[in-house]
Amino acid sequence: MADVTEIKHRIRSIQDTHQITKAMELVSTAKMRKSIQKHKYSSAYFDSVRYTLKDILRHSTDVRHKYMEHRKDNRTAYIVIAGDKGLAGAYNSNVLNLAWEHMQTRPVHYVVTIGQMARAFFESKHQSVDLEFTHAVASPTLHDARGIMRDILDLYDSNLMDEVYVIFTRMHSTSVHEPVMVKLLPIEEKDIEADVKNTYGGQIDYDPSPKEVLNVLVPQYLVGMIYTALIHSSASEHASRMLAMSNATKNAEKILDTLSLEFNRLRQNAITTDLLDLSSGRFAAANKQTEGNART
Template sequence: MSDTAEIKHRIKSVSDTRQITKAMELISVAKVRKAMQKQAVNAAYFNSVRYTIKDIMRHSTDIRHKYLVHRPNNRTAYIVIAGDKGLAGAFNSNVLNMAWEHMQTRPVHYVVTIGQMARAFFENKHQPVDLEFTHAVTNPTLHDARGITRDILDLYDRNLMDEVVVAFTHMYSTTVQKPELVRLLPISESDIPEEIQSTFTGEILYDPSPKEVLNVLVPQYLVGMIYSVLIHSFASEHASRMLAMSNANKNADKMLETLNLEYNRSRQSAITTELLDLASGRFADGR
């Protein structure tokens, strides 16, 4: 009976764990859907901003703007986005290892981490972290993106860095997420995809001047870019967690099936033993 009780205890333990992993899976499903809806709501506006910047750069080649000019030095600032938690498969390790490998190829002047897992990773590598954001990955908002943009532009304006790149995880689908590296500053025409188009087909005149328009639009462009990578990273984390929890649920189901078989065999064996003992006792009494 002790074996039966132990198996029963294990069945309860696995069942309780499965309830937790199932709840985590359902929460992640909802968060992925909500994140991509938020991205879609703001995509039209930020795509218009990106197209306008691309159009100015294409048709006003004589403009010298501080956010468009490539600086001679290569002091690179890395913004690395990971999660605040684990239990998300290889989500954190993939993007962090990619960023670290890239950082070995050029002089790193500044490291900005978004997410506690990113901070812990660089601490283990003995790489100083100059600026840290933790709240932005739990529920990305435009307010978060504006705050990060403000701090990055302040550092860039003070000539503390020559280039800003961001390492994040791009979500292509709920089953495909890839770590990627994107340059934020300085901005090149090639950084803005050709598929970003305007619905307006006529000639565009910028008032008071293309440079003045850029002064307003570049910060908006960066807010849109940072918001986008935050959303993609957030959605990728929960898509990875959703898949990890789904696999955990399947493993739990298999384990429960095996344990239930063991439990039934153990009970059957115990009952058979009791019947044999009872029969033996009656036989002895009869003699």
């Protein structure tokens, strides 16, 4: 049976861990709220960009844009978004495994990672990382998204790749998030997710022309896609971490319960033994005395 001091030590260390996980849970909750808030503002904007883009593509047949043309090969670039830190349950491994599986189907591929964990994952698989961004996931800004898009378009323009996919974790609610893969380039009408219900179903004119409006929309659409992916990922990461940490806190509480029970039992045992020793010693002493008295 374990020693009392040993158990005391374990209780102390688990209490410390419990404190840390509790704090991390609270921090993640706050960060997740912040990401969701950001998402709320930006989604109104980018949903409309998507909708308008889709509307133009649907109604005008003769629009051409260099980012809409199909290239005949399938050299693929993957933009993989994972967290900067671990301790977030299965969040990182889910999204990274999805990326890894899809990569095996393409002979030529480039890997662009966003987040430390993504880079570490591909390094461990001996997959070279062509481009990496490390600080964009902690709190994504439009500026980050613009920078990422510019670098990717540079590579795409110099004809190094034919398709670009973004792999990130989409957040449906605080407890439901799934890793998804979305095609970024070339832009196709069917890939554009636009669920905004337009109140006006009639024909809309474009000034000066659909093509010119399209030229304005396309860069915004791409920035929006990356920004949305970054925000979804960061919200999912914080939500996963929050769940993982709340589980850890609960576990710690459970262990603390059993340990303190064990500790109390041992302490009681020790007291009982002490008492027994004491009383039996006294009993023996008393016996001795009466014996001595009898002798004299």
